[in-house]
Amino acid sequence: MAPLYPFSAIVGQSEMLLGLTVASVDPSVGGVLIFGERGTGKSTAIRALAHLLPTMKVVDGCRFNCDPAKPADLCGHACGKQGGRPKTGEIPIPVVDLPLGATEDRVVGALDLEVALSRGEKRFEPGLLARAHRGFLYIDEVNLLEDHLVDLLLDVAASGENVVEREGLSVRHPARFVLVGSGNPEEGELRPQLLDRFGLSVEVTTPKDLKDRVEVVRRREAFERDRDGFVAAWTGKEAAIRRKIVRARRLLSQIEMPDGVVQRAAEICLALGTDGLRGELILIRAARAVAALEGAKVASVDHLRRVAPMTLRHRLRRDPLDDVGASVRVERVLDECYAA
Structure with missing residues (x-):
C-alpha cells in the first residue's frame, strides 16, 4: 500500500x-x-x-470487530463459539x-x-x-x-x-x-x-494567506517526489498526536464538567434557538474532549467556546430575514453570551 x-x-x-x-x-x-x-x-x-x-483490541477471528472488554456486546457469531474468555488480538x-x-x-x-x-x-x-x-x-x-x-x-x-x-x-x-x-x-x-x-x-476554505499557500504546495511537492522519505520525516509528530489521543481517551471519564459550563451551553443553544437538546449534549461532550486533549482536569467555558461553532452551526433554523451565514450567527451569539 x-x-x-x-x-x-x-x-x-x-x-x-x-x-x-x-x-x-x-x-x-x-x-x-x-x-x-x-x-x-x-x-x-x-x-x-x-x-x-x-490500534484497538478485538475478539480474535471475529469479522465484526467485537470488543472483548464488553461481553454483553459480543456478536454471538465467532465470539459466541469460543466459549469462556475469548482470545483477543489487535488491529488498526x-x-x-x-x-x-x-x-x-x-x-x-x-x-x-x-x-x-x-x-x-x-x-x-x-x-x-x-x-x-x-x-x-x-x-x-x-x-x-x-x-x-x-x-x-x-x-x-x-x-x-x-x-x-x-x-x-x-x-x-x-x-x-x-x-x-x-x-x-x-x-x-x-x-x-x-x-x-x-x-x-x-x-x-482555500487558504487566503500567501505563506500558507506556498507551504501547502511545497509540502505536497516534497511528498510526491519522495513519499517514503516525507512520511518518515513526520513520524515523530504523528506519534506525538497519537500519544495525545490515547492519553485524552484515558482522561476523558475523569474530566469534571462544572454546573456553570453546562448552564452556559444551555444559554448558547437557547439564544440560537436550536431544536431539541442534542446541541447541548454534543457541545458538552466536545468541550470535555478538548479539555482531555489539553490535559486539563476541568472543562471550562473557554473549551465550550472553541467547539461551539462546529457543534451548532448545522443545527440552526433558516432565518429568511437574516442574510448572514450560520457561522456568523453562532459567533454573534457567542460574543453576546460571553460579554454578559
Whole structure:
C-alpha cells in the first residue's frame, strides 16, 4: 500500500483537524461533516486519520470487530463459539470508505454466494457496516448519497445495530461507528435527518494567506517526489498526536464538567434557538474532549467556546430575514453570551 500524506503535515484547516481529533477521542460526539471547496484537503485529512489512530483490541477471528472488554456486546457469531474468555488480538482502528455507488448488499452484507454454491451452506458475508464497527465510516460527496442508503444509515446510526433479513438469513450484529462525510455545498445539501446525525460540522476554505499557500504546495511537492522519505520525516509528530489521543481517551471519564459550563451551553443553544437538546449534549461532550486533549482536569467555558461553532452551526433554523451565514450567527451569539 502506498504511503498516505501525514495528518500532522496538513497546513492550516485547524477546525477540521480539531473536529476529527475530538471525534477520535470521544466517538459519542457523533460524526463529523466536512464541507468546503474542492482541493482543500478534506479527503487527505480523513484518509491520513487511519494511520494516525492507535490500534484497538478485538475478539480474535471475529469479522465484526467485537470488543472483548464488553461481553454483553459480543456478536454471538465467532465470539459466541469460543466459549469462556475469548482470545483477543489487535488491529488498526478501521476507516472504511462507503462509495456513492455501493449496493445495499455491499453496505449491510448478504449471502456468500460462493459458499452457497460450492458447499450448499448459507453463510453471511459481512458488509461495510461490519468492517466499520468501532471505527470510522467515510462518505465522500455525502450530499450526493442515494436516499435508500441514507435511510439505511439513519436506522443503523440510531440503533447501533445492523439487522439483515433476506435470502433465508437472519443476522444481527453491532454496528457503531463515527460517520465522517465530506462534500462541496455547491453540489447540493444534505437531508435534515442525516445532517442532524453529524455531531460536528466543520468548514474548510482555500487558504487566503500567501505563506500558507506556498507551504501547502511545497509540502505536497516534497511528498510526491519522495513519499517514503516525507512520511518518515513526520513520524515523530504523528506519534506525538497519537500519544495525545490515547492519553485524552484515558482522561476523558475523569474530566469534571462544572454546573456553570453546562448552564452556559444551555444559554448558547437557547439564544440560537436550536431544536431539541442534542446541541447541548454534543457541545458538552466536545468541550470535555478538548479539555482531555489539553490535559486539563476541568472543562471550562473557554473549551465550550472553541467547539461551539462546529457543534451548532448545522443545527440552526433558516432565518429568511437574516442574510448572514450560520457561522456568523453562532459567533454573534457567542460574543453576546460571553460579554454578559
